[in-house]
Amino acid sequence: MIHRIVGLPPVITKDSKVLILGSMPSVLSLESQEYYGNPRNHFWKIIFSLFNEIPLDNYGEKIIFLQRKNIALWDTIGSCYREGSLDAKIRDEEPNDLPGLIQKYLNIKLIACNGTKSFNTLKKYYSPESLSHIPVIKLSSSSPVPGRYNKTLQEKIVEWKEILNYL
Known part of the structure; x- marks a missing residue:
């Protein structure tokens, strides 16, 4: 029997300017209670690359890094x-x-959807008015799962650089 799963609470501060939305955390992420907890997921590599930083290993330090950069999850x-x-x-x-x-x-100035499912779910349930007319963009998924439209890590990094315009 499949049970209803519940996601993680938001990682956000009063200074956050960019809200990155996934769809639902993976099984590994839910088990560890960490966003993008699957080490194969490109999310953390992308984020640290945007700021020319070497990715950190400790989850708490990753969250502090995001908060310092005014990024919410x-x-x-x-x-x-x-x-x-x-x-x-x-x-x-x-x-x-x-x-x-x-x-x-x-202070949220941009909603960046990490992948198609996140973007389509947002559009299904919320109008621009309900989101205070904050711009919404769809970014290529940070998932490493091969697909028809999946890009390389370098292509994702280039695309994700758009969020830097809002920080």
């Missing part, structure tokens, strides 16, 4: 049913309260 999906970690297996999702988060953290 959360997911579009608060809970769902999913067997395994693939976005394609997500069923009966319930969205996180993104408008509530935006109203509480007024």
Whole structure:
């Protein structure tokens, strides 16, 4: 029997300017209670590369780094049913309260969706008005899972540099 899974709380401060939204953390991430906890995921390599820094290993230090750079993390999906970690297996999702988060953290200048599922879920549940007309962009997924449209790590880094314009 598949049980409903619940995502992680947001990583955000009053100074956060860019909110990066995933879809739902992987099984490994949920087990470790760490965003992008699968070591194969490109997320941390991308983030540290944007700032020409060497990736840190300690999760707490990674979060401090994000906070110093005014980057917040959360997911579009608060809970769902999913067997395994693939976005394609997500069923009966319930969205996180993104408008509530935006109203509480007024410095958010950009919502950057990490992948298609995050972007499509955001668009399905929320209008631009409900998100205070904050710009929303869709970035290539940081997932290493090969797919028709998956880019190399270097291509992802180049694409993700757009968030630097909002920091």
